[in-house]
Each structure stands twice: as C-alpha cells, then as structure tokens.
Amino acid sequence: MPNDGWYDDTGGGPVMARLVMFSEEVQKLRYVEIEYPAWALTGYPSYVPEILIIITMEKAVENMFVQEMAYDPDMYGAVGSFGNPASVDSSDTEALRFWKTERLDWNPNYYPGFYADIWPILFCLNEFNCLTLILEASNSPPRKRPAAPLTA
Known part of the structure; x- marks a missing residue:
C-alpha cells in the first residue's frame, strides 16, 4: 500500500x-x-457507519477461544510446540492458567484452508449490497438547491 x-x-x-x-x-x-x-x-469495518461489521460474532468468539481457551494450540499456542502441541483442557482452570504463562504466539507455518477460512470472508463481502448504493450515491453530482429569496 x-x-x-x-x-x-x-x-x-x-x-x-x-x-x-x-x-x-x-x-x-x-x-x-x-x-x-x-x-x-x-x-476498521465500522469506519463508514452504513457498512456492517464484516467479522461475524461466530468468528469473534472463535478467535477468543483460540487465544484465551487453547481451542487450537497448533494455530496459536506455546512457541516451539507447533506440530505436536499438548492438548489443554479448557475446563481445567489450572491447566489453562499454566498454558497462559507460556510464551504464546501464532504458528508461522499454519496456513488457512481456502474454502474453510478464506472463501467465507470473500463471500461475506459479496453480501454488502448497501455499499454499492452508497458508492453509487457518492459518485452522483451534487444537487443544486434553489437560491433563497433575498429579504429586505
């Protein structure tokens, strides 16, 4: 950019x-x-008020589970354990607390699946018909208002 x-x-x-x-x-x-x-x-998705947030609640909750509840430790987990991560029971508060004390990061070798992870994002953008209407209106010439009558 x-x-x-x-x-x-x-x-x-x-x-x-x-x-x-x-x-x-x-x-x-x-x-x-x-x-x-x-x-x-x-x-930011809400930069234009008329545009809905692109990230779904499901994705936001999934992201929270990945980073806070050890939902997918091969994607986000202890550095050096990728490829063979230890399973963490998210209902075990002590195991979860120990997991959070480790140095956690995103797995640099994790690649999203196109149809499972990327396609839903691209398809979601196709559903934003209101954006087309906003852009269409923004490219229209400004309307001229009639001049106000002069008062004495």
Whole structure:
C-alpha cells in the first residue's frame, strides 16, 4: 500500500497479484498474472457507519477461544510446540492458567484452508449490497438547491 507517512487507521492503494498454484496435470508450479489491478482499502469495518461489521460474532468468539481457551494450540499456542502441541483442557482452570504463562504466539507455518477460512470472508463481502448504493450515491453530482429569496 502506498501509504507511507500516513498516521490514520485506514489506507488504500492499488494492488497487483500473481496466482501461484501446483498443477497436477504438469506436476509443477504454474503462475497466472492477474490482468487488472485492484484497489484495496484497509480500515476498521465500522469506519463508514452504513457498512456492517464484516467479522461475524461466530468468528469473534472463535478467535477468543483460540487465544484465551487453547481451542487450537497448533494455530496459536506455546512457541516451539507447533506440530505436536499438548492438548489443554479448557475446563481445567489450572491447566489453562499454566498454558497462559507460556510464551504464546501464532504458528508461522499454519496456513488457512481456502474454502474453510478464506472463501467465507470473500463471500461475506459479496453480501454488502448497501455499499454499492452508497458508492453509487457518492459518485452522483451534487444537487443544486434553489437560491433563497433575498429579504429586505
């Protein structure tokens, strides 16, 4: 994003992409250049009041369980234990307290599944029809008001 020197909590700019995938037909990596750039906007989901928050309550609760209740210690857990994490019983307050004293972090080798984790986010954005209406209205020329009559 070309937002160097910006100090607000939003940013936007052009992005280009290259799709890299393993092709089973030829048994090697294939590269597909995306033809047209896109414009990416980053910001808090409620930056525009008319836009609903994109993160669902289910995802917010799941994130809380991952970071606070050891729900998926292979994704977020004790550093050095990824790949073979110890199971933590979240109903055992002492085990959970001990887990929280360890140095916890996100697993750098954990990759989300496209259809399980990424596709729902992209599909959710497709449901924001109100955004189209807002942008359509914002691109309209301003309406001219009739001049107020002069009073003496």
